[in-house]
Amino acid sequence: MSFEHLINRMGDAVCRGAFEEAAACFTPDGVYNDDFYGAFEGRAEIARLFSDFFHRDGENFRWTFHEPVAQGGIGYARYLFSWDSRLPDSMGVRAGFEGVSICHLNDGMIASYAEVAATQTARHMMGFPALRLARLVERETRRLLDRTDMKIHLER
DSSP states (O other), X not given: OXXXXXXXXXXXXXXXXXXXXXXXXXXXXXXXXXXXXXXXXSHHHHHHIIIIIIHXXXXXXXXXXXXXXEETTEEEEEEEEEEEEOSGGGTTOEEEEEEEXXXXXXXXXXXXXXXXXXXXXXXXXXXXXXXXXXXXXXXXXXXXXXXXXXXXXXXX
């Protein structure tokens, strides 16, 4: 199966609420690193991420992938992701963001999924107060500063 077909199959299954089908796009020990909820390892945990977190906090999902490419065991795809919020403070608000999926592939399946995503736009659409947004940006900054590959960029 091509990376384009695989990533679209995963995203479509998430949106339809077919959690096990979405998780089946991953290797048995695959990892999904979500920008909102953290890392989930193994198919059962990945399915739980989609059912117990994505579909708890949102509904009416749309996830479209654009310009997917794969080479040397890594696949990338730009995406747009949107949903209707089910969070109490933003119930029914339509929110969305853009990002890039980064997938390490093994035997035609996703071994690890990570993303670079502009999630602040969604949080702003949902009316998160400025102080909450600032704390989230601070957390994202700490994660970036803790990365080994970022250290060289901060040297003078």
